[in-house]
Amino acid sequence: MSPQQLAVWSEAVLSRVEAALSAWVPTSAPAGLGEAMRYGVLDGGKRLRALLVQAAAEAAGATATEAGCEAALRAACAVELIHAYSLVHDDMPCMDNDVLRRGKPTVHVAFGEAQAMLAGDAMQALAFEVLTPDEGEGAGVPPVLQARLVRILARASGQGGMAGGQAIDLASVGQALDEATLRDMHRRKTGALLRASVQMGAACGGLQADSIAWQALTAYGHAMGLAFQIVDDVLDATQPSDTLGKTAGKDADANKPTYVSLLGLDGARQEADALLAQALSALSRSGLADAALQPLTDLAHRIVHRDH
C-alpha cells in the first residue's frame, strides 16, 4: 500500500475499534469509575496493538467471516484495554510518577490515585470480559476461540510477560544492565503484548500453533516487539515532549538503561533496521498470500520509521 492507503486502512480499523471501545467501556459504572476508565482508554494513542491484531487477522483470513471479524475486533479492543490499564498504573506516583500522557493529565492526576488504581484493575477485567461474550451476543465468536484468545492475552499480560517486564524495569533503576537483561526486560514489558496482538489476529483466522504460518507471524511479532521499543528509546532521546505527547527523556533522567544508552543512537537505529528485515523475512516464509500480508508489511515499516 502507499502511505496514503495505509492511512485509509488504519483510519477504518481505528474508527471501528474506537466505536467498540466506547460501547464496551461503560458510562454506567458507579461512582465515577466509568469516567476514569473511559478517560484512560478512549481517544488514545496510535493503537498499534489494535492495528497489529487486525493486520494479522487479515493475513490469516479471519476477516472472510462475520465471526472472524467480530473476534478480531474484540481482540483488538481487549489488547488496547490491557495496554491502557498498564499505562494508568505505570504513571502512578509509586511507579513512574508521570503527569502527562498523550498530551493530557494522567488518570491519577485527573481522578485521584485510588480511582486510577481501580480503573486500571477494572480495565484489565473488562479486557477478558470483552473476549468472552455470551452465546448470541455479537456475531458468535466460538468458545474455543474465546478461550484461546484469553490464554494468549493473559500469558502476555502477567508475570511471564508485561508485568514481569515492569518488575525488572522497577528493579533496574540506577543499575548497569547488560544487553541480555535489557532485551529480556523489553521482550516482556512491551514485546509480549505486541507479539500477542499478532498471535491473537492469527488465532482469529484459525491458524494452529504448529503451522508454519503461525510460527512466521509469531517471529514477525517478536521482531516488531523489540524494534518498537528500540525506536521508542531513540525517539525519547531525540524528540521534544510536545511531539511525543508525554514527558521526553524521562528514562535517561531516571538513570534507567535504554537501548540508546547501551548501543548509542546509531547502533540502536541499525538494530531496529535489522529487526525490520527479520520481520519481513518471516512474513515471506509464512506461505500466506502477499496481498493479505500487505498491512503487516506496511505496519512493520511504519513502526521502525515513525517519528513520534
Added chain:
Amino acid sequence: MSPQQLAVWSEAVLSRVEAALSAWVPTSAPAGLGEAMRYGVLDGGKRLRALLVQAAAEAAGATATEAGCEAALRAACAVELIHAYSLVHDDMPCMDNDVLRRGKPTVHVAFGEAQAMLAGDAMQALAFEVLTPDEGEGAGVPPVLQARLVRILARASGQGGMAGGQAIDLASVGQALDEATLRDMHRRKTGALLRASVQMGAACGGLQADSIAWQALTAYGHAMGLAFQIVDDVLDATQPSDTLGKTAGKDADANKPTYVSLLGLDGARQEADALLAQALSALSRSGLADAALQPLTDLAHRIVHRDH
C-alpha cells in the same frame, strides 16, 4: 455433616487448592515479583471462595469426572487469586492504607508500593491464565467451559462487580448512605465474587444458565454474598484485631457506613439469619440431591455463625 466432618472436608479441599496455587504462582517470576505474588496469595485466609466453588461443583455433579475436578480446582484457585489481588490493592496507601492483613504486614509494607501494585496486576492476569490451560495441560478442561468460567469471573471482578463496588466504597467515606446504596455497594464489592464462586462450581458440573438448579444456586450465592458482608460488619464491630487478623473497627473509624451503623447490631444479626434461611430455601428448590448439597448447606451455616 457434623462440624468435624465439615472441617475434614474443608481441609482436604484447601490442601489441594494450596498445593495448586503454590505450583501455579511462580517462584520464577522476575525481580522479586513472584515472591510478592506468593506472599499475597499463599497461606491466606479462610479460602471461603474456593470452598464455595468446590461445594457448588459437588452439588452440580462436577466431581464425577476428572475434567470436572480439574476445572473446579482451577476455578477455586482463580477466584482466590482475584480476591487476593483485590486485598493487595485495597490495602495500599491510596486506598485503605492498611498495614496488617491475616496477621502479617501487608504486601506493600513488605515489598514496597510499586511491587505490590504490579503483584496485584499479575495476580489478576494469572487468574485468567489458570482458567485457560493449553490443550493437553491438566486433565483437559473443555474450551467451552474455560470460556464460560472466564466470562463469569471477569464480569464479577470488573466495573459491574467487585471494582465497581470498591468505587462506591471510595466515594462513600463520610457519606450518609441509605440502605439501598449500601446493599448495592456490597452486592458488587464482595457479593459478586462470592456468587461467582458458586456459579463457577455449578458451571463445572455443566448446569445450564436456564436450569432450575442454576437459578437456585445463584440465589444461594446471592444471599450468602450479602450475609457474609453483614457478618463481617458485625465481627468488625465486636471482635478485637488479634482475633480477626486485621485491624478491627477501621470502617467505623473512617466513618464508613456499615450494616451495623445502619441496622444496629441486633438488626444486622437478624438480617444475616434471614439470608441464611433464604439460601437454604433456595437449595431445597434446586432439585439436586440432599447429600450432594450438604457442603453448601454446611458452608451457609458456617458463614453466618462464624466468629472470625
